[in-house]
Structures are given as C-alpha cells and as structure tokens.
Amino acid sequence: MSDPHGTHAGRPSFDSITASLAQATAVPILLRTTNPQLEFHDAIFSRVFNLRRPSFTSSSPNYPARLPFGYCQPLTVSDIVACIAVVNAEKKRISVRSGGHSWACWSVRHDAILLDMVDFEGGVGSIRWEPEFGDGVVGCSTAVTSAQLNEFLEKGQRMFPGGHCPDVGLGGFLLQGGMGWNCKNWGWACEYMVGVDVVTADGEVLHCNETQNEDLFFAARGAGPGFPAIVTRFYLRTVPLLPMWQSLYFFDIVNFNEIQEWIVKLSPTASPTLEIVLVSAFIPQSSPAPTLTAVFTSFATSHSDALAALKPIHDSLPCAPSSSPDHPNRFCQATSLPAEYAAQLAGNAAPGFRTRSDNAYLSNDLSPSQIASALKPAFSTLPTKQSTALWFAMNPTSRRELPGNMALGMHSDHYFSVYAVWKDQQDDEKCDEWVREVFDTLEEDGKTLVGSYLGDADFQFRQAGWRFWGGKERSKLEEVRKKWDPRGLVCGFLVGDEAAREG
Numbered sequence: 001m002s003d004p005h006g007t008h009a010g011r012p013s014f015d016s017i018t019a020s021l022a023q024a025t026a027v028p029i030l031l032r033t034t035n036p037q038l039e040f041h042d043a044i045f046s047r048v049f050n051l052r053r054p055s056f057t058s059s060s061p062n063y064p065a066r067l068p069f070g071y072c073q074p075l076t077v078s079d080i081v082a083c084i085a086v087v088n089a090e091k092k093r094i095s096v097r098s099g100g101h102s103w104a105c106w107s108v109r110h111d112a113i114l115l116d117m118v119d120f121e122g123g124v125g126s127i128r129w130e131p132e133f134g135d136g137v138v139g140c141s142t143a144v145t146s147a148q149l150n151e152f153l154e155k156g157q158r159m160f161p162g163g164h165c166p167d168v169g170l171g172g173f174l175l176q177g178g179m180g181w182n183c184k185n186w187g188w189a190c191e192y193m194v195g196v197d198v199v200t201a202d203g204e205v206l207h208c209n210e211t212q213n214e215d216l217f218f219a220a221r222g223a224g225p226g227f228p229a230i231v232t233r234f235y236l237r238t239v240p241l242l243p244m245w246q247s248l249y250f251f252d253i254v255n256f257n258e259i260q261e262w263i264v265k266l267s268p269t270a271s272p273t274l275e276i277v278l279v280s281a282f283i284p285q286s287s288p289a290p291t292l293t294a295v296f297t298s299f300a301t302s303h304s305d306a307l308a309a310l311k312p313i314h315d316s317l318p319c320a321p322s323s324s325p326d327h328p329n330r331f332c333q334a335t336s337l338p339a340e341y342a343a344q345l346a347g348n349a350a351p352g353f354r355t356r357s358d359n360a361y362l363s364n365d366l367s368p369s370q371i372a373s374a375l376k377p378a379f380s381t382l383p384t385k386q387s388t389a390l391w392f393a394m395n396p397t398s399r400r401e402l403p404g405n406m407a408l409g410m411h412s413d414h415y416f417s418v419y420a421v422w423k424d425q426q427d428d429e430k431c432d433e434w435v436r437e438v439f440d441t442l443e444e445d446g447k448t449l450v451g452s453y454l455g456d457a458d459f460q461f462r463q464a465g466w467r468f469w470g471g472k473e474r475s476k477l478e479e480v481r482k483k484w485d486p487r488g489l490v491c492g493f494l495v496g497d498e499a500a501r502e503g
C-alpha cells in the first residue's frame with residue numbers, strides 16, 4: 001500500500017483491508033473482521049490504563065460489551081482525513097484515543113474505528129514553541145502527556161498546569177477542562193488554550209480560536225468526549241516555572257471530621273501559591289484503616305514566600321499528625337514537578353488494576369461540618385487497600401466568572417472524587433456497589449451535590465443529571481455538536497448499551 005502522507009515504517013503492517021477501503025485511503029486500518037483476534041484485541045487495548053475493559057463479547061448489565069470495527073494509527077493530518085473518508089463511506093463512527101487514561105475506556109466504542117493518536121506527528125517530537133501564536137505559547141499533538149510537555153518546557157524555564165498524573169494524555173485532559181496544578185488559583189487548564197487545529201466530521205482541516213471557528217473553540221474547552229471533531233494540535237499558553245515546596249501531614253482517620261472542617265475553612269483564604277488536597281488511602285497498604293493525608297503544595301517565587309504561605313497552616317493543625325519512619329510528615333520541603341510526577345505514579349493505581357471512579361461538586365452552601373459529614377462515609381470505608389477518596393479545594397477559582405467562550409461552566413468550592421481500585425474480576429460488583437452507594441447517599445437530599453466533572457465520570461453508571469456544564473453552556477454545546485457533526489460520526493458520550501441500541 002502506498003503511503004504518500006507519512007512513513008508507517010516500523011508499525012504493524014495492516015494489510016487485510018477490504019477493497020473498497022483500500023481504494024479510499026492510503027492509511028492502514030486494522031479491521032476486526034479480517035485480522036487475527038489477538039492482534040486486533042492487542043491494538044485496541046494495549047494502551048488502555050484501566051484493566052477493567054469492556055469485553056468484545058460478554059455483557060453484564062453494568063458493563064455492556066463493545067465491539068470496535070477497526071483500528072488506525074494516523075501519523076499526519078492527511079491520514080485522519082483519509083480515515084474519515086473511509087468511516088463516512090462505510091457509515092461507521094470514529095472514536096479517539098490520546099493517552100488512553102479515560103477511566104471509562106471511552107476510546108473503545110462499538111462498531112467504531114479507533115483513531116489512536118499515539119504517534120501522531122511524531123508524538124513528543126510534535127512539541128515546539130509557537131511564537132506566532134503569542135509569547136510563551138507552545139504547541140503539541142494530543143497524545144503528549146503533561147510530564148512530556150513540562151520536560152520540554154523546563155528547558156525554557158516555563159511550565160504548563162497540566163494533570164497531576166504524568167502519563168495522562170493532554171487530549172482527554174484538556175477537552176474535559178483539565179484540573180491541573182494549582183487549579184484552585186490558576187484556573188482550569190483549558191483556560192490556557194489559545195487555539196486548536198481540528199479535522200471535522202466532513203474531513204475539513206480547521207484552526208479554531210477566539211475569533212476563528214469560535215464555536216468549535218468553545219467546545220474544545222469543556223465538551224470532553226462530546227467534542228464533535230478530531231483535535232490534531234493544541235496551542236497552549238505557558239507560565240514561568242516556579243520552584244515548589246510542600247507540607248504534607250498524615251492523620252488517623254478517626255480525626256476525619258476535625259481535619260476536613262479545618263481544611264475547608266482555611267482553603268479560601270490560604271495563599272494563592274498553594275494547591276490544597278485531602279486524600280484518604282491505606283498507607284501503608286498493610287494498615288488496618290485508611291490514613292488521611294493533607295497536602296499543601298506551594299508554587300512560590302522564593303523559599304521565604306513558601307514559608308509565609310505554609311507556616312500559618314502548620315501552626316493551625318487541629319490535632320497532632322500521625323507519622324512513621326516510612327511516611328514522615330513534611331513541613332515546607334523542596335520538591336519539583338518530576339518528583340511530584342514520580343510520587344503520583346507510585347501512589348496511583350498502577351496499570352494492572354481494575355478501576356472505577358466517580359465524582360461530584362459539593363454545594364458552596366454547605367458548612368464545613370456538613371461537608372465533613374457528607375464525605376466521612378466515603379473517606380472511611382474504602383472498599384479495597386488500593387482505593388482512594390479525594391477532596392480538592394477549588395475556591396477561589398470556583399468563585400470567579402469563567403471566560404465566556406468556554407463549554408466548561410460547572411464547578412464549586414469542593415471537588416470530591418473516589419477511585420475504587422481492585423485486582424480481581426470477582427470484586428467488580430462489590431466495588432461498583434460501593435461507588436454507587438456513596439453517590440446515591442449524597443444525592444438523596446437533592447441539595448448536597450451540584451454537579452460533576454467529566455474527567456472522573458462514567459455515564460454508563462451515573463449521568464449526574466448531566467450537570468457537567470452550566471445550563472447555557474450545555475444548550476450551546478448541543479447546538480455546536482449538531483452543526484459540526486449532524487450524523488454523529490465522532491462517537492460522543494457513551495451512555496447505556498451501544499450494541500443493544502443498534503439492535
């Protein structure tokens with residue numbers, strides 16, 4: 001097969017392509033129907049973070065089967081245009097993968113061709129400064145990760161407030177809004193987007209920004225998997241690289257109410273240099289009960305500024321932290337992005353585990369003690385030793401008016417998420433049930449939860465009343481999706497059983 005658009009050397013040669021497809025495109029597409037099952041299965045799942053994967057065949061009421069139609073690794077924009085021509089000719093759909101870290105495995109869709117952006121325009125090689133888009137603007141393709149981008153930026157003493165986990169792809173992260181470093185004060189990562197390049201469902205290649213194709217630009221900042229086109233390149237504003245310091249305190253879970261109330265109270269007026277998180281996890285995993293960790297990460301220009309930010313917190317601890325030689329408390333210790341990425345990797349569920357996440361924004365009207373009462377059950381009853389629950393301070397960003405032309409319009413002072421993590425398939429039900437119960441209980445009074453973040457959501461389990469956007473943004477997003485992708489070529493939100501719907 002000729003390859004006029006780029007070099008596919010070194011990749012598997014997908015030669016089993018139907019005649020009509022071969023005529024239409026020069027890009028190799030691996031087809032389920034004509035390739036050995038194992039090879040196809042591998043291509044579909046090898047970069048999926050969550051080991052709980054939708055089966056091709058066996059369905060459960062909670063987790064219906066999804067049987068993709070094909071797999072394609074585009075290297076160039078022309079590859080994507082060619083693939084879209086095939087998809088349109090065959091009346092199929094397209095799903096997209098950047099980093100493969102969607103908890104709900106959104107890139108694996110029934111009867112769709114999966115566009116895997118892993119090597120698109122050279123992957124990491126696509127990262128370069130884009131001075132014509134503004135001072136300090138960097139561009140990259142979408143499978144590039146936060147850690148890869150920040151490694152590049154460090155050489156220019158700049159950084160991007162990307163995700164905390166080093167290997168999350170910027171594609172899924174930014175389209176959902178992006179709760180990146182110091183989001184509480186620096187705002188959403190998608191606010192740093194100055195433009196995107198896309199290929200539309202008609203195969204048109206466009207640049208989108210505040211003044212050009214501005215409705216697609218609106219959608220690129222918060223539509224998540226509902227973005228009605230393929231993003232090929234992000235243009236991102238960067239910020240000066242700041243030194244980092246951190247205080248970290250471990251507490252017994254019996255002190256939960258006291259600690260949660262304390263951290264809720266101090267967060268809105270804490271120094272704007274501080275990111276503030278409270279996590280429940282088994283530390284070490286052999287311990288009989290979860291431990292609470294309060295983490296204060298400072299991005300200040302000097303050690304004295306970091307001390308000024310962290311000292312009032314240190315002086316106001318409401319009870320003595322617990323500590324062990326392996327897990328000592330810290331006060332204003334130097335750290336760095338690479339060190340924090342390494343800590344995230346060590347602390348996160350490794351690939352090789354089954355996971356299920358869910359999340360909610362809690363109402364700003366709740367008092368600190370009401371927040372503590374609402375969250376205590378989740379924080380203290382983690383279903384397995386690898387599971388975690390997290391509260392992330394969002395005030396003052398949550399009190400700011402967000403930029404108008406942005407789909408993301410939902411947030412509150414309190415971000416709460418859980419990550420059930422387990423090893424054996426036989427625990428699927430138990431872990432699902434735990435997550436379901438946590439959120440059913442919180443939803444009971446109709447006042448505690450006000451919305452949800454796409455990044456940790458799974459609509460097959462809970463649609464959170466579709467409060468992922470504000471009302472205005474949601475209506476506009478629906479219009480933009482209808483205008484740019486009326487046939488639904490890009491798979492969009494995964495709800496229910498796609499295979500069953502098809503009949």
Ligand SMILES: Cc1cc2nc3c(=O)[nH]c(=O)nc-3n(C[C@H](O)[C@H](O)[C@H](O)COP(=O)(O)OP(=O)(O)OC[C@H]3O[C@@H](n4cnc5c(N)ncnc54)[C@H](O)[C@@H]3O)c2cc1C
Binds near residue numbers: 049107117231
């Ligand atoms: C360990 C871990 C840590 C995390 N930490 C954070 C965090 O700190 N902050 C945060 O906000 N989120 C976080 N998340 C959530 C994460 O941002 C989302 O799961 C995100 O969707 C992952 O992006 P991805 O590109 O890796 O995923 P993928 O599964 O590759 O993509 C997810 C979906 O995004 C869409 N998409 C991706 N690329 C494109 C494209 N080029 N064009 C069109 N659509 C596209 C598709 O619908 C795709 O199915 C974390 C997730 C994990 C697993």
